[in-house]
Amino acid sequence: MIKVNNRPVEWQEGMTIKKLINILKYSYPVLIVTINGEHIPREKYEAATVSDGDDVKIIHPIAGG
Amino acid sequence: MSCILTAEHVHKIKAARKVLKEFKYEPAKLEKGYANKSLYINISNNSIVSKDVTEKMKDVFIGGKGFGLWYLWNAVNPLTKWNDPENEIVISPGPIAGITQYPGAGKSLVVSISPTTGSVVDSNVGGHFGPFLKFSGWDALEIQGKADREVIIFIDGNKGTISIEEAPLESVDTHLIIEELTEMYAESDEDKRNISVVSSGTAAQNSYIGLLNFSFYDKRRKSPRVKQAGRGGIGTVFRDKKIKAIVVKFNGVKGDLNNPVDLKKIQELGIKLHKEIHDFDAIQTQKREVGTANLVEIMNDYDLLPVNNFKYGNHPETWKIDSKQIKKKVTQNMPDGCWYGCSMACAKAVDGFILKTGPYKGQKVLIDGPEYETVAAVGSNLGIFNLDHVLECNFYCDTYGVDTISLGTTTAFLMECYESNILNKEITGGLELTFGNKDAAMELLHQMSRGESFGKIAGLGVRKIKELLVKEYGAEPQFLNDIGMENKGMEYSQYISKESLAQQGGYAMTNKGPQHDEAWLIFMDMVNNQIPSFEDKAEALHYFPMFRTWFGLMGLCKLPWNDIEPANNRQTSEPAKVPEHVQNYVELFNSVTGKTINKQELIVQSERVYNFQRIFNIKMGFGQKVHDNPPYRSVGPVTVEEYLSRQDRYDQQMKELIGVAPDGKTIEEKIKITRKYREDQYEELRQTVYKRRGWTENGIPTLEHIRNLGIDFPEVLEVVNKHL
Numbered sequence: 001m002i003k004v005n006n007r008p009v010e011w012q013e014g015m016t017i018k019k020l021i022n023i024l025k026y027s028y029p030v031l032i033v034t035i036n037g038e039h040i041p042r043e044k045y046e047a048a049t050v051s052d053g054d055d056v057k058i059i060h061p062i063a064g065g
Numbered sequence: 066m067s068c069i070l071t072a073e074h075v076h077k078i079k080a081a082r083k084v085l086k087e088f089k090y091e092p093a094k095l096e097k098g099y100a101n102k103s104l105y106i107n108i109s110n111n112s113i114v115s116k117d118v119t120e121k122m123k124d125v126f127i128g129g130k131g132f133g134l135w136y137l138w139n140a141v142n143p144l145t146k147w148n149d150p151e152n153e154i155v156i157s158p159g160p161i162a163g164i165t166q167y168p169g170a171g172k173s174l175v176v177s178i179s180p181t182t183g184s185v186v187d188s189n190v191g192g193h194f195g196p197f198l199k200f201s202g203w204d205a206l207e208i209q210g211k212a213d214r215e216v217i218i219f220i221d222g223n224k225g226t227i228s229i230e231e232a233p234l235e236s237v238d239t240h241l242i243i244e245e246l247t248e249m250y251a252e253s254d255e256d257k258r259n260i261s262v263v264s265s266g267t268a269a270q271n272s273y274i275g276l277l278n279f280s281f282y283d284k285r286r287k288s289p290r291v292k293q294a295g296r297g298g299i300g301t302v303f304r305d306k307k308i309k310a311i312v313v314k315f316n317g318v319k320g321d322l323n324n325p326v327d328l329k330k331i332q333e334l335g336i337k338l339h340k341e342i343h344d345f346d347a348i349q350t351q352k353r354e355v356g357t358a359n360l361v362e363i364m365n366d367y368d369l370l371p372v373n374n375f376k377y378g379n380h381p382e383t384w385k386i387d388s389k390q391i392k393k394k395v396t397q398n399m400p401d402g403c404w405y406g407c408s409m410a411c412a413k414a415v416d417g418f419i420l421k422t423g424p425y426k427g428q429k430v431l432i433d434g435p436e437y438e439t440v441a442a443v444g445s446n447l448g449i450f451n452l453d454h455v456l457e458c459n460f461y462c463d464t465y466g467v468d469t470i471s472l473g474t475t476t477a478f479l480m481e482c483y484e485s486n487i488l489n490k491e492i493t494g495g496l497e498l499t500f501g502n503k504d505a506a507m508e509l510l511h512q513m514s515r516g517e518s519f520g521k522i523a524g525l526g527v528r529k530i531k532e533l534l535v536k537e538y539g540a541e542p543q544f545l546n547d548i549g550m551e552n553k554g555m556e557y558s559q560y561i562s563k564e565s566l567a568q569q570g571g572y573a574m575t576n577k578g579p580q581h582d583e584a585w586l587i588f589m590d591m592v593n594n595q596i597p598s599f600e601d602k603a604e605a606l607h608y609f610p611m612f613r614t615w616f617g618l619m620g621l622c623k624l625p626w627n628d629i630e631p632a633n634n635r636q637t638s639e640p641a642k643v644p645e646h647v648q649n650y651v652e653l654f655n656s657v658t659g660k661t662i663n664k665q666e667l668i669v670q671s672e673r674v675y676n677f678q679r680i681f682n683i684k685m686g687f688g689q690k691v692h693d694n695p696p697y698r699s700v701g702p703v704t705v706e707e708y709l710s711r712q713d714r715y716d717q718q719m720k721e722l723i724g725v726a727p728d729g730k731t732i733e734e735k736i737k738i739t740r741k742y743r744e745d746q747y748e749e750l751r752q753t754v755y756k757r758r759g760w761t762e763n764g765i766p767t768l769e770h771i772r773n774l775g776i777d778f779p780e781v782l783e784v785v786n787k788h789l
């Protein structure tokens with residue numbers, strides 16, 4: 001189990017930020033991602049591994065609409 | 066000239082005009098963003114008056130919506146109805162409006178008493194009218210009275226003349242009248258870009274959900290185009306006053322006409338934002354390429370796109386109406402702005418669309434849009450996943466003068482009533498109003514334009530239809546109140562708020578009704594989980610409505626605030642606020658007006674007007690706790706099918722949040738338990754928000770708060786004291 005935005009999400013073997021974003025269907029084009037507080041830039045989404053127990057934040061920085 | 070408009074026709078309508086009143090004036094030179102004059106026109110007795118804009122008005126009400134509210138407050142009494150001659154339509158652009166250096170500065174705010182809510186309503190609109198009005202020497206235009214014959218008001222800002230003209234032969238539908246009047250009042254083809262027309266349409270006069278179109282001339286297409294002041298039925302007020310159009314003509318737009326105190330600073334701020342838009346729009350929100358339409362697929366992915374009267378949040382056929390399909394229809398390589406200097410350029414148009422239905426069937430037309438709200442309102446929310454239908458409906462709504470959001474939400478409600486056997490073919494006059502029936506939906510709109518059959522009923526809007534169904538057909542009120550997506554008499558805009566408590570408040574605890582321009586908190590709340598406590602949500606429901614009110618005081622567009630963000634925004638402590646852009650606005654205001662506000666004072670400027678509007682609602686008999694009750698469809702699942710569509714989520718919430726085991730319970734029992742919990746949550750949120758906003762438990766601004774804001778005028782206190 002990992003945490004995404006302080007809510008529990010099932011962890012999967014080989015999970016990366018890119019895969020996690022796909023599972024959650026987070027298609028909003030501007031995201032701010034951290035793993036355990038460390039900022040992950042967009043170009044590293046595919047390489048950034050998510051381990052079991054990680055605290056992930058995927059923030060949609062918009063109060064718009 | 067378009068193929069349908071001949072010189073002979075223009076000559077004929079021109080010859081039939083009769084000037085009823087003419088007024089000459091010396092156009093004021095703008096100083097620090099203000100003309101310091103406002104124009105009052107009474108079309109009952111054809112009087113035209115120039116009023117002074119006082120320093121006090123500027124300090125307290127700033128401009129735009131603030132001026133509109135203040136003039137309207139003085140014009141009406143608690144018994145004034147939307148169709149009384151005392152009701153006004155006030156159009157005011159605001160002190161920053163008209164600058165060309167910073168994107169998004171061409172907006173006008175329109176204020177009136179609404180036919181659907183019965184209270185004060187405001188609507189924000191682009192197009193060239195507001196800036197032209199100000200450059201013509203007027204910070205606001207107040208129109209009161211009711212004409213006894215069809216009229217046009219014409220303001221020539223260069224010559225300094227205003228006329229009220231009898232207009233018997235002009236068309237009513239917008240796509241025709243804007244061409245006619247642009248042709249008629251321009252002295253040459255070159256002069257057409259100096260004309261802006263406010264108009265409505267035939268459905269506005271036969272419904273309560275009429276809108277106003279504000280035109281701007283597109284030089285490349287050689288055609289006028291329109292932006293809409295959609296919400297609250299102001300087009301209906303306009304047609305009830307027998308106004309066919311208001312035309313302003315101003316030649317000589319330049320970057321310094323506002324006479325700001327620090328033009329250089331404004332240029333610097335503008336260059337910085339232009340660069341951000343240039344560098345990041347393509348990877349951020351693609352406003353230049355598709356406008357707001359990319360929200361269609363995004364909202365679908367997040368389960369937020371309304372489907373079948375807000376029952377569901379996504380649909381497998383959404384791809385048929387998403388921005389990729391829309392992109393194929395809009396004319397490419399043409400970044401389009403609704404005011405000079407807006408490099409965000411979100412305006413979009415479809416050229417040469419051949420209409421398949423209605424009075425203009427077979428004609429090739431230009432369609433502005435479609436915007437996200439329209440696609441959702443007349444597409445997914447009606448279960449219609451057909452882009453040509455959406456475009457056709459978009460065109461007819463604009464030209465008939467009907468708000469796509471209210472039309473869509475009302476039609477969706479009628480469709481659910483039909484499928485729930487509350488309506489049938491006998492009542493609808495043969496229309497089979499089932500979800501997905503595009504032909505029936507289009508016919509309903511055409512009937513509205515003709516003022517016929519069931520279209521006339523549909524034009525009443527959700528609240529009045531509910532009353533009628535209970536009274537005439539014995540429908541059960543609670544079910545109608547649960548599924549009828551209106552609050553305060555205004556139809557909901559197009560987002561599913563069921564899974565975001567903050568957004569439920571963002572819709573129902575508003576001043577004018579559930580339009581998301583006060584607060585859109587769904588991502589912060591539902592997705593990011595950044596505002597978990599009631600206090601956090603209340604803080605957001607204080608800050609964002611106050612901040613967003615400010616755009617309406619200034620004549621600014623909201624999109625360049627947060628639909629583009631600086632590269633380092635994500636590293637700031639509050640990225641949702643886009644702090645750098647907030648600072649830009651502070652500096653922009655100071656550079657135009659010479660005042661020295663900071664970001665806290667910016668919020669106070671809005672807070673004054675926001676609370677004044679709340680008190681205005683109270684004056685008109687609304688604006689209290691009971692008026693902030695949402696329909697349950699916006700809070701949780703009303704029907705079994707709705708519960709089943711998100712059963713796992715609701716069952717889990719029952720276990721984890723409510724502490725009740727869902728096993729062994731019927732769906733009906735689970736709906737009841739969920740409802741009790743969600744309604745209690747809303748109530749707790751409401752009280753926390755009221756407290757944060759400085760209001761009593763009944764939603765009345767406290768005397769202390771009113772005094773602190775400096776709006777404790779005797780007439781304000783008189784209204785409030787009755788309720789404390």
Ligand code: SF4
Pocket residue numbers: 168169170171191401402403404407408409410411412622623624625
């Ligand atoms: S962002 Fe769009 S709506 Fe706003 S001012 Fe620019 S073109 Fe007009």
